Amino acid sequence: MFELTVETSFAAAHCLKGYPSPCGRLHGHNWTVAVTVAGERLNDAGMLVDFKVLKEAVRDVVGELDHQYLNELPFFRTGAEPTAENIARYIYTAVAARFSAYPDIQVREIKVAESPAAWVVYRP
DSSP, X not given: OEEEEEEEEEEEEEOOTTOSSGGGSOEEEEEEXXXXXXXXXXXXXXXXXXXXXXXXHHHHHHHTTTTXXXXXXXXXXXXXXXXXXXXXXXXXXXXXXHTTTOTTOEEEEEEEEEETTEEEEEOO
16 A cells, blocks of 8 residues: 655634634634545556645645635535634545545545644544
8 A cells, every 4th residue: 555645734714613712713823734645556657646646636625725714615604613623624525526536546634733733633
């Protein structure tokens, strides 16, 4: 099994409505995101997938979040609070959809860090 991981970051604001702490107020983070895909079959070039393809997919998804007020995005307006957990799930869903054309590659995990000392990992 081969696993490829790319990392990127974005800046965004959010608030956790009704949460009884400072996180219930508007604040922002410089989020770090790591996306790992996995598969067993290499292509004719000896790669699972070109890093460029993976980076572009992740950049496209994360670009939708960058410099946004996350609470106002459609995914988070429908009841999912913009917690690190739900951000990871959102990124997983969006990246997995972009990789649906690659049936031999699975999105293995998404890591979302709101600081160097606090992160969540989502695995389907």
